[in-house]
Amino acid sequence: MDLLYIWCFLLLSCLVIGQDPVANLPQGRVVGIQVFTENSLKPIEVFYGIPYAAPPIGRLRFSPPERHTGWRRTLFAHRTPPRCPHAGNESDFSEDCLYLNIWTPRRVDGNLLPVIIILYSDSWFKNGVNLPCQELAAEGLVVITVSYRLHILAFFTLKSIAARGNLSLLDQYMALIWVRENIATFGGDPNSITLAGHSAGADSVLLHMVSPRSIGLFNRAIIMSPQYIWKAIEIDNVSENFNLEKISRSIAESLGCLSDRESEILQCLKGQSLTSLLSQYTNNWTDVIHPIPDNFLPETDQFLPISVSAALAWTKSPNIPINVLIGITDLESINYDFSFEDVIRHGVDYLYNQTISTVIPNLLSLLSLDRLETSSLLSQIIQWEFLGPKMRRENEKQILNTLEAIARMETSSKWESGCALLAARLARRISHLYVYHYSHIGDIDLYGRRFNLTGAMHGSELIALFGDPLMLQIARRPMSQSEKEISIKFRKYIKNFVAFGSPGSQKEWPRYVVGDSYMHEICDPELMDYNQFKFNKRISFWLQYLPRITNKLALNVQAEKITANNGNHLFYDF
Numbered sequence: 415m416d417l418l419y420i421w422c423f424l425l426l427s428c429l430v431i432g433q434d435p436v437a438n439l440p441q442g443r444v445v446g447i448q449v450f451t452e453n454s455l456k457p458i459e460v461f462y463g464i465p466y467a468a469p470p471i472g473r474l475r476f477s478p479p480e481r482h483t484g485w486r487r488t489l490f491a492h493r494t495p496p497r498c499p500h501a502g503n504e505s506d507f508s509e510d511c512l513y514l515n516i517w518t519p520r521r522v523d524g525n526l527l528p529v530i531i532i533l534y535s536d537s538w539f540k541n542g543v544n545l546p547c548q549e550l551a552a553e554g555l556v557v558i559t560v561s562y563r564l565h566i567l568a569f570f571t572l573k574s575i576a577a578r579g580n581l582s583l584l585d586q587y588m589a590l591i592w593v594r595e596n597i598a599t600f601g602g603d604p605n606s607i608t609l610a611g612h613s614a615g616a617d618s619v620l621l622h623m624v625s626p627r628s629i630g631l632f633n634r635a636i637i638m639s640p641q642y643i644w645k646a647i648e649i650d651n652v653s654e655n656f657n658l659e660k661i662s663r664s665i666a667e668s669l670g671c672l673s674d675r676e677s678e679i680l681q682c683l684k685g686q687s688l689t690s691l692l693s694q695y696t697n698n699w700t701d702v703i704h705p706i707p708d709n710f711l712p713e714t715d716q717f718l719p720i721s722v723s724a725a726l727a728w729t730k731s732p733n734i735p736i737n738v739l740i741g742i743t744d745l746e747s748i749n750y751d752f753s754f755e756d757v758i759r760h761g762v763d764y765l766y767n768q769t770i771s772t773v774i775p776n777l778l779s780l781l782s783l784d785r786l787e788t789s790s791l792l793s794q795i796i797q798w799e800f801l802g803p804k805m806r807r808e809n810e811k812q813i814l815n816t817l818e819a820i821a822r823m824e825t826s827s828k829w830e831s832g833c834a835l836l837a838a839r840l841a842r843r844i845s846h847l848y849v850y851h852y853s854h855i856g857d858i859d860l861y862g863r864r865f866n867l868t869g870a871m872h873g874s875e876l877i878a879l880f881g882d883p884l885m886l887q888i889a890r891r892p893m894s895q896s897e898k899e900i901s902i903k904f905r906k907y908i909k910n911f912v913a914f915g916s917p918g919s920q921k922e923w924p925r926y927v928v929g930d931s932y933m934h935e936i937c938d939p940e941l942m943d944y945n946q947f948k949f950n951k952r953i954s955f956w957l958q959y960l961p962r963i964t965n966k967l968a969l970n971v972q973a974e975k976i977t978a979n980n981g982n983h984l985f986y987d988f
Contacts, residue, residue: 462493473684475684509567528602532545535614536614549905563581569582583717590607619635620640620646645721646839741936742829742851745821802819833849837849852878
């Protein structure tokens with residue numbers, strides 16, 4: 415039955431009907447395809463691989479993007495373009511990768527439709543899956559996905575105009591300009607543009623929100639599961655623990671390109687193979703790459719004069735004149751901070767011991783709770799709260815329980831607490847802010863891997879947003895009835911926000927404001943109040959209880975009495 419469903423759905427989704435859609439752009443003529451969605455007989459016009467900038471190859475490697483000069487022959491936009499080079503074993507990438515894809519409903523009148531631009535990558539050095547967007551477009555939106563440079567090709571810097579770095583952001587900026595200039599040809603409203611991002615793409619959205627160059631290029635923003643959420647809130651925690659210029663020069667040296675003259679370094683590196691460049695970074699540094707402020711450039715050339723955290727904390731910063739929707743999932747750290755691959759490779763005891771020796775100290779440092787006189791006690795409190803007493807972990811259930819406990823510890827400290835703090839900061843700068851917590855339980859991640867855990871993993875909301883086409887792509891099965899119901903609900907929220915600036919009515923989904931921090935729970939209805947209570951309890955543990963313990967001990971005041979209930983849960987009173 416499932417195979418028949420998949421066959422029929424794919425046939426319907428890929429069916430080309432009538433005459434292919436045509437768009438006449440200043441750069442040239444483009445021909446796309448038409449597809450159907452499962453729930454609508456109205457076709458969606460799709461244009462794959464439209465270049466928004468010149469190929470960043472040859473002399474343009476490590477350079478800001480330049481406008482594309484156009485094409486003489488008709489561009490048949492029928493296939494997904496190659497992705498930008500990134501870490502991993504995949505081979506479907508190319509340096510010639512500055513393309514965007516467009517999904518737009520066939521228009522029956524002359525009205526222009528709201529536009530959503532989606533930025534998505536797993537991290538700043540690795541791409542994510544290809545996103546099929548026809549179901550979202552069927553809601554009456556023009557949907558655009560953008561490919562942009564990652565890895566060392568985007569962030570190589572000598573802190574100079576010739577090698578400035580931050581090319582991911584400049585690529586995205588060029589795409590925003592292209593959309594503003596051309597999207598009306600595809601039925602999109604250039605005055606109603608929402609910039610949305612997931613993971614590193616969500617980080618990008620935050621950066622564009624505070625960049626003076628991006629002002630006016632979009633009207634709304636959606637921030638889903640930002641990767642470096644703490645870099646957006648704590649100035650003390652954004653001091654770079656790495657030097658990107660030093661890394662760049664080390665890579666140049668390892669490839670025999672080091673010189674006192676920047677022009678010679680760049681000329682040598684532009685002659686290196688792509689494989690050599692990627693392997694030198696991947697083999698010598700971990701995932702520490704991300705955008706940095708470029709205030710070392712002349713003011714007229716700067717894109718990011720200050721960090722997001724500094725912009726949000728600076729009292730003289732102007733308000734951000736856009737509506738914002740931000741949210742995270744219930745179990746972000748599964749498929750992000752921890753995975754079954756770690757357990758299989760090292761064993762669950764190794765993972766448990768690493769948590770005690772490394773993960774918990776890192777979390778205390780992240781939260782500025784790593785005082786010498788209190789860190790040992792706080793570490794024990796955290797162990798009792800999330801892991802319980804040390805026990806044998808031999809059967810599958812015990813292993814899963816340990817993995818989930820560690821993931822919940824990471825999620826609540828880094829993602830949930832971070833989201834709560836970021837929302838509070840944004841609420842001081844944004845008049846229309848909406849926050850969600852996605853906790854619908856699924857059994858699969860964006861790469862088709864199954865997890866027998868009780869939570870929504872990193873990327874789960876993307877599966878809901880893009881519906882059956884993405885589920886069929888990653889899992890080779892249709893959505894279950896409950897998955898379809900949550901998918902329809904979540905997609906409606908996004909459609910409402912893109913079209914009207916709010917995900918629902920004020921009664922259904924109130925704004926998040928200072929003093930009334932409403933967070934909308936997206937889950938099965940009967941779990942809504944319970945999940946909200948658990949969320950508040952978890953962030954209170956990290957943001958209220960532990961700091962209170964730290965301050966009292968630091969001041970030599972007797973700490974609260976701590977008792978354990980059956981060795982499983984730590985009770986505390988706020």
